[in-house]
Amino acid sequence: MELRHIRYFLAVATEQNFTRAAAKLNIAQPPLSQQIRALEEEIGTPLFYRTPHGAELTDAGQAFLNEVTPLPQQILQAKEAAQKAARGETGKLRLGVTGTAALHPAIPAVIRQFRRRYPQVSLTIEEANSLALADSILHDRLDAAILRPSDPDPVALTIEHFLTEQLVIALPSAHPLARETTELSMHALQQEPFIMTPRTLAVSLHDAVVAVCHKAGFEPVEGQAAPQIASILSMVSAELGVSLVPESMRQLSVKGVAFRTISDTRSKVELAVAYPSRHATQAAQNFAAIVRQQKQAMAALNGA
Missing domain, CATH: 1.10.10.10 (Winged helix-like DNA-binding domain superfamily/Winged helix DNA-binding domain)
Structure with missing residues (x-):
C-alpha cells in the first residue's frame, strides 16, 4: 500500500x-x-x-x-519536522565553554543570539578546560565548544578563530607593585611565583604565560597550580603569587586582586569555536555561523 x-x-x-x-x-x-x-x-x-x-x-x-x-496531515507534519531538523531548527546543541571564555562578553552574546534564532533547540552548556572540551567533541559528548586552541589540534576537529585577548597581570592588591602604576614591566615579576593552570589542562594559556616571561628574559618561578580561573584569582588574592590572565578577567571584582597592563611585552591568547570536521550536527554548524557573524560585527565595530 x-x-x-x-x-x-x-x-x-x-x-x-x-x-x-x-x-x-x-x-x-x-x-x-x-x-x-x-x-x-x-x-x-x-x-x-x-x-x-x-x-x-x-x-x-x-x-x-x-x-x-489523518494520514496526509501526519505525513505533512513529519515532512516539516524532518526539514526543521535538517535546518537545525529543532533538536539539541551540547555546547562546551572553557572557564575563562565564559567571562568574555562576546560569548554570552553569541549564546543569546543562538537561543533567539533557534528557540526550539534544546541547549545545554558544559564548562571544562579546553583539552577536556576537545576530547568531549571527539567522543560525541559535545557538539561544539568555545575553547582556547592548542597546536596542533586534532585533525578530526574544525577550529575556527573567534577572537584574541591581551594577557594582563593579576597580583595581590596589597603588593607594593600594585600601588605604583596602572602598567607594570614583566621584569618586575622575575622573582614572583606564578600561579598557572597546568599545561596538561590548558596548553595554550600555559604556553602563552611562559612565552611572555621568556620574551622578558626570564624563566617564570612556578608557584601553586590552579585548574580554573577562579582558583587562580583566589590564590592571587591569598597572596600566594601573581598570574597572567586574559584581559576580560578585569571585569571580575575579586577582593584582594589588582589587574595591571603589561608595559613592555605583549601576548595574545585566542578563543575559537570547535566542532567535528565530519558529521557535525546542523545545530553545531548554525552555532558556528553565528560565531562568524559576531566576529564580523566586532571587526566592523573595531574598524569604525
Whole structure:
C-alpha cells in the first residue's frame, strides 16, 4: 500500500465520484479506478459501491476512511519536522565553554543570539578546560565548544578563530607593585611565583604565560597550580603569587586582586569555536555561523 493509494481513496471518498476525483487529482479516470481496485484487492474487500451517479462507501470503506483520514496531515507534519531538523531548527546543541571564555562578553552574546534564532533547540552548556572540551567533541559528548586552541589540534576537529585577548597581570592588591602604576614591566615579576593552570589542562594559556616571561628574559618561578580561573584569582588574592590572565578577567571584582597592563611585552591568547570536521550536527554548524557573524560585527565595530 502506497501513500498515493490513500490520496486516491480520500479523493473518491470526498467527491463520491470517480470522474470528479480524477479531475481533482489531475489524472485520468481509468487509472484512478484501477488504483482503487488494486487497493481493494490488497485489503481484501470492496471499499466503494459503484453506482450510476458515483461511488458510495461500503461499511469497510467507512472504517478505512476513519483510520486513514489523518494520514496526509501526519505525513505533512513529519515532512516539516524532518526539514526543521535538517535546518537545525529543532533538536539539541551540547555546547562546551572553557572557564575563562565564559567571562568574555562576546560569548554570552553569541549564546543569546543562538537561543533567539533557534528557540526550539534544546541547549545545554558544559564548562571544562579546553583539552577536556576537545576530547568531549571527539567522543560525541559535545557538539561544539568555545575553547582556547592548542597546536596542533586534532585533525578530526574544525577550529575556527573567534577572537584574541591581551594577557594582563593579576597580583595581590596589597603588593607594593600594585600601588605604583596602572602598567607594570614583566621584569618586575622575575622573582614572583606564578600561579598557572597546568599545561596538561590548558596548553595554550600555559604556553602563552611562559612565552611572555621568556620574551622578558626570564624563566617564570612556578608557584601553586590552579585548574580554573577562579582558583587562580583566589590564590592571587591569598597572596600566594601573581598570574597572567586574559584581559576580560578585569571585569571580575575579586577582593584582594589588582589587574595591571603589561608595559613592555605583549601576548595574545585566542578563543575559537570547535566542532567535528565530519558529521557535525546542523545545530553545531548554525552555532558556528553565528560565531562568524559576531566576529564580523566586532571587526566592523573595531574598524569604525
